[in-house]
Amino acid sequence: MGSAPTDPDTPTGxxxxxxxxxxxxxxxxxxxxRHPFHLxxxxxxxxxxELQLWAANRWYYQxxxxxxxxxxxxxxxxPEVRRHWLDRIxxxxxxxxxxxxxxxxxxxxxxxxxxxAEVLDERHVLPGVRFAVDAYVNFARARSWQEGVASGLTEMFSPGLMRRRLADMREHYPWIGEEGFAYFTSRLAVVAGEGRSTVDIVVQHCGTRExxxxxxxxxxxxxxxxxxxxDSIDYACHQIAP
Incomplete structure (x- = not known):
């Protein structure tokens, strides 16, 4: 049997x-x-x-x-990619x-x-959060390294969001001490550069249409x-008694 004909309208390069x-x-x-919870x-x-539930569950992701x-x-x-990626760990x-x-x-x-202690023992981590995060780790293990790197390109979308989150949380939740914002202030210094370098790696090493x-x-x-x-955190928040 011959091979199936190629659709001339399907790009191949x-x-x-x-x-x-x-x-x-x-x-x-x-x-x-733009998720309702973040809004x-x-x-x-x-x-x-609700903030506590968010922080405890986001810990599992972090x-x-x-x-x-x-x-x-x-x-x-x-080795050049491994050396570069090691900085993230x-x-x-x-x-x-x-x-x-x-x-x-x-x-x-x-x-x-x-x-x-209650954050580290993960007693507040929701099943849906654990399932989603574990799926992400397993994706990186099972798929090509290029796909794993590309999955991290959400960094392209996050610098503006992180600056806005820091400003909004300082304004609306003044009871949170400034030491609590160390993650955001330190992350702002690196996330834009990480996003640009990750794009460069993906473009350079994804050379085929596939x-x-x-x-x-x-x-x-x-x-x-x-x-x-x-979604999991938002649903659980609606179950918290006012």
């Missing part, structure tokens, strides 16, 4: 770099900045128990990010105990009134993971 980046950026509407957060309409990044490194055969885990982005998130959890489309799908998957996290 790689997208030009500008079109590829545009396809990635077009996913910004799927980012979690309430920015408008100052969350109660203290603490799993180094495992996701380690999976990408394990799958990548290129160091950023989140810190070079020493008590440092790093994960520890800064614990400071936020404490600033909203949680005890560090790889490019897989990268776009990976970023869409990550957006869905983030929204699933907030």
């Amino acid at each position: 790689p997208m030009p770099a500008a079109d590829f980046v545009a396809a990635l950026r077009d996913l910004s509407d799927r980012y979690w900045d 309430r957060l920015h408008e100052g309409r969350l109660t203290k128990p 603490r799993c990010l180094p495992q996701k990044d380690a999976a990408i490194i394990a799958n990548c055969p290129l 160091v950023y989140h885990d810190g070079r020493d105990a008590g440092d790093g982005g994960a520890r800064n998130w614990l400071r936020l959890a404490e600033a909203v009134g949680l005890d560090r 790889q490019q489309e897989a990268a776009v799908a990976a970023l869409a998957f990550k957006c869905d993971v983030l929204r699933a996290i907030l």
Whole structure:
């Protein structure tokens, strides 16, 4: 039997770099900045128990990010990419105990009134949040390293959101001590640069149409993971007695 005919209207060659980046950026509407929970957060309409639930569940995401990044490194055969990506693990885990982005998130959890022990033992982590985050880590382990890297391109959408979140939380939740915002202030210093360098890696190493489309799908998957996290938190917040 002969092979199936190729549809002449189906593109087979790689997208030009500008079109590829545009396809990635077009996913910004799927980012979690417009989720109803985040809208309430920015408008100052969350109660203290709701902020605590958010902080405790977001902790699970934060603490799993180094495992996701380690999976990408394990799958990548290129030492120059591995060296570059290693900085992300160091950023989140810190070079020493008590440092790093994960520890800064614990400071936020404490600033909203949680005890560090109850965050670390994950008693407040919702099943839907755990399922979504674990799916993200498993995605990085099972898929190509290019897809794993591309999934992190939500960084393209986050610098403006993070600046606005910091300003809105300072305004609407003045009872949160300034030490609780260390995660956001430190993250702002690196997220824009990480986003640009990640785009460069994806564009350089996704040289075929198939790889490019897989990268776009990976970023869409990550957006869905983030929204699933907030879906679970948002639903649980509606069950909290006023």
